[in-house]
Each structure stands twice: as structure tokens, then as C-alpha cells.
Amino acid sequence: MSRRAIDSDVLIVGAGPAGLAAACRVVESGREVTVIDDNPDVGGQIWRGEKEKPSSPEAGVWFERIRNSTITFINGARVFQQPQSGLLLAECENDVCELNYQKLILATGARERFLPFPGWTLPNVMGAGGLQALVKTGFAIAGKKVVVAGSGPLLLAVADYLKRKGADVLAIAEQASRANLFRFGLQLISQRGKASQAYKLRRQLRGVKYLTGCWPVAAYGVDKLEHVILQQPGRRFDIVCDYLACGFHLVPNLELPELLDCKIEDGAVTVDELQQTSIENVYCAGESTGIGGLELSLVEGEIAGLAATGQTTKARELFGNRDKQRKFGRLLNRTFALRKELRSLPAGDTIVCRCEDVCFESLRTVSSWREAKLHTRCGMGPCQGRICGTAVEFLFGWKAESVRPPVFPVRVGSMSVES
Amino acid sequence: MPDEVVVVVDGVLVRMPEGSMVSAAIMSAGVSSFRRSVTGEARGPLCGMGICFECRVTIDLQSHCRSCQTICQNGMDIRTGE
Numbered sequence: 001m002s003r004r005a006i007d008s009d010v011l012i013v014g015a016g017p018a019g020l021a022a023a024c025r026v027v028e029s030g031r032e033v034t035v036i037d038d039n040p041d042v043g044g045q046i047w048r049g050e051k052e053k054p055s056s057p058e059a060g061v062w063f064e065r066i067r068n069s070t071i072t073f074i075n076g077a078r079v080f081q082q083p084q085s086g087l088l089l090a091e092c093e094n095d096v097c098e099l100n101y102q103k104l105i106l107a108t109g110a111r112e113r114f115l116p117f118p119g120w121t122l123p124n125v126m127g128a129g130g131l132q133a134l135v136k137t138g139f140a141i142a143g144k145k146v147v148v149a150g151s152g153p154l155l156l157a158v159a160d161y162l163k164r165k166g167a168d169v170l171a172i173a174e175q176a177s178r179a180n181l182f183r184f185g186l187q188l189i190s191q192r193g194k195a196s197q198a199y200k201l202r203r204q205l206r207g208v209k210y211l212t213g214c215w216p217v218a219a220y221g222v223d224k225l226e227h228v229i230l231q232q233p234g235r236r237f238d239i240v241c242d243y244l245a246c247g248f249h250l251v252p253n254l255e256l257p258e259l260l261d262c263k264i265e266d267g268a269v270t271v272d273e274l275q276q277t278s279i280e281n282v283y284c285a286g287e288s289t290g291i292g293g294l295e296l297s298l299v300e301g302e303i304a305g306l307a308a309t310g311q312t313t314k315a316r317e318l319f320g321n322r323d324k325q326r327k328f329g330r331l332l333n334r335t336f337a338l339r340k341e342l343r344s345l346p347a348g349d350t351i352v353c354r355c356e357d358v359c360f361e362s363l364r365t366v367s368s369w370r371e372a373k374l375h376t377r378c379g380m381g382p383c384q385g386r387i388c389g390t391a392v393e394f395l396f397g398w399k400a401e402s403v404r405p406p407v408f409p410v411r412v413g414s415m416s417v418e419s
Numbered sequence: 420m421p422d423e424v425v426v427v428v429d430g431v432l433v434r435m436p437e438g439s440m441v442s443a444a445i446m447s448a449g450v451s452s453f454r455r456s457v458t459g460e461a462r463g464p465l466c467g468m469g470i471c472f473e474c475r476v477t478i479d480l481q482s483h484c485r486s487c488q489t490i491c492q493n494g495m496d497i498r499t500g501e
Contacts, residue, residue, distance in 0.1 A: 285486070386471065
């Protein structure tokens, strides 16, 4: 496989809000910056497909800033290895990119947390963000019956989006308790922007059943979803639907930071006040430093971009806003913390590892992630434990082992290029 | 109307707006089982963002393509059920 070399002062992995904000700050200082992302276009998950038609004035401002810049974007490319410090390899459609950098900013974002329950592997049971992504990229959801379930503010945003696209949203099931959500609402009042966003969402979702302290316990159907059972303490709902959009809040994407040996604590990349990781010249911004939402990702991205280009005074001016957004992040994670009842969702024959079809029963006979991998092949399939690893951490408390290259499955040819 | 692309999903012509993802085209064709798991279960997309590998299909004879990260091109031959 052929290689091409790309040299940049600053390399950014991830073209979501954090990566884009960082890139703007870097390029405005006159440095050369390259942004690489595995999606076909920029925007990350939250701004997917919004480059030409942004959904908010804020997104529009950022896309305008990158449109008028000299940032180099490489899309549809997956970073899979670090052969030496200052060099990353990425697999592109037809070749391998050799990315040389002076400074690196990791903005790898987050994914939904999926928890196994009977029937969760049926087609048409998918992530909340997962279904939204499909609709954003061309699937017409109009007229379909959808149940949105799991946890986190994403559920409301997805339900609102699907409803506006003509879906019949039958219910939103949020596992967090009403009391937790009430406290969350009170705290939001001190953050005017977020309170008005939340109020607007709720108004748009008027008429959609919002069930709190409620979660899916089973999905049924033959070769695809036909109905779902939701449970609230003392109550059950059996709902016939076409799609179940279900995700339990978000978890950071840590595979690349781990490969680079960045220090990780409590499931997030550790950074100093200038967003630098434990590895010199490697910065991290956005959801990978801990789930905190769009505004936190943007301000962390800006700080990382400024810090990586030596503009520390300017970076410090943004600390106040970052503190405020981090406070909101902590509130989010407290509010949407998973209830322990969700640990007893899987039945013995419920599949936990979807790549290798490893069921819950066989995992009960082992006592660690390593043992699970060796004895059951849990986490050994193409997703490399990205889905089941998060689930078993919640179910059994097992921590994932250190990652090894390649961090994504790649073609043999990509591994065998001369170095 | 945005420009259209035409792809073939399991032998059936599907018209999609330009820029659509292959996964969206498959669902628009009414197919919900994208692939079979190692024990033969029907599976479809989960994460929608290239992480879970559940949306793998064969595109222009190349197997194991993630349909949620591949944009539809005119004439693309998409086959599910691998």
C-alpha cells in the first residue's frame, strides 16, 4: 500500500466541535494545522451533516470560521498506530497517511453507552444517536413509530429531531429518577442558555410521553423489532414500534489516548490546566476528557489550540468559562448516573459481545476482562470491545486492558508498508 | 429537490438524496437485517458512527464495508446478509 507524508505544526484527531475549535485557534496563529477524522465529513456527531446547513447560529459561526481558513482536512481516515513519537499512521480509502507533527491535539469525542437487555441485538434496536445519524444521512423516518430510551440529554434532542422529521415518537423512557431530573432543572436555572435550550426542547416535545425512572427491559420480534417492554417501578408498558432508539448517556473514546500512553483516570483523559495530557506536546480536548457537552468541548478545544501554539495568556482568559462548563458536566454525570437495577437486565442467554456472540451466562464463569477475552472471546471481534467493554465495566466492574495497535481493524496492506 | 443517486440494494434499485449513507439506503429499501452474526442472528446498525461494526455489508464485491461510513455513489452494488 502506498504512503503519503503530511507534515503539520499541529495535528488534530477528530473534527467534532472540540477539534474544529482547536483548529481555528491554531490556524489563526499562522501555524499549519491538519485535522483528521474517520467520518466522511466534518462536524463530529453533534454537527453531523451541518457544514452546509447548520442547525444553530453557533454551529454556523464555527463552520464559517473553518470555511475561510487554510486548515487541511483529511476525512474518512482512521488513525491506527503510532510507530514513534511525533508520527501517527492513518488508513485512508486507498493509501496510508504518515502524519508528522510537532504538537498533537486529541479530540476523539464520545460514543453512546450500550447496555445489554433481552432483544437488544434485534435489527431496528439501535442507539439514540445511532438512529439520528441514519436519519441525518438520508433515511426517511416519517410515519415510523419510535420509542426513545436510555439516559441523558441526548434522548430529548434525538426525540425532538425525529419528531421534526415526521416520526411518531411514542415515548421517551429516561432511567434517571424524577427527583434527579428535578434537581437538574433547578441547577440549570443558573445557566440561562442551557435552561432556555431545555425549555425549548420540552415545549417542542409537548404531547410526547416522557417517562422518568423508566427503562427498557426487553425487545421482541422475529428478525427485527416488533415491540418493546418498558418498566417503571410497579408499572410495565408494552409498546408496538418500528424502532427503539436506546443509549445510556455517553462514554469517552479513549482508545487512541491509551495507545499513546496518556494517563487516564475515572474513564477520562487526565489533562493539566492547558489541556496537556501526561505526554508532552500531546493535548486533549472535548468529551474524551470527560463528558461535559458541546460548550465545554468548544472551550476546551480553543484552550488546547491556543496552548499548543504558545498563546497561554489568551488561553487563560477562557478558564472562567471552562470552569462553568465543567460544573455543568459534573451535574450531567450526577443526574444521569446509571441505576443499579440496570445491572440485572441481561438474562443468561442475552448476548453481551455482539461481535463474537458471547452471552451473559458464560461471562459469569470468569472474573476479569482478560479472562473473558481468553476464555470466551468477549471483546475480541472487530469492534475490539468498544461496545461490550463499556457494558462489562458496568455489569461486572472489569476494567479494559491496555490497547494495542492497530486500534482499528485495518487492511493487511496498511500494516505492511515499509517504515 | 436535492440531486439523487441510484444504488442497488440486493438487486433492487433505490433512489437516495445525494450524499446519503449506504446504511440509510439499505433501510430505505426496507431491509433491516444487514448481516448475520457468528451464530447466524440477524443484525442491523447500532451506533451509526463506525464503531460497532454491526452495519457491515458487501459493497461492489468488497465484503465487510461499514455501511454507516460509506456514502452512496451512483450504480453502487450493495449486498446484505453476509
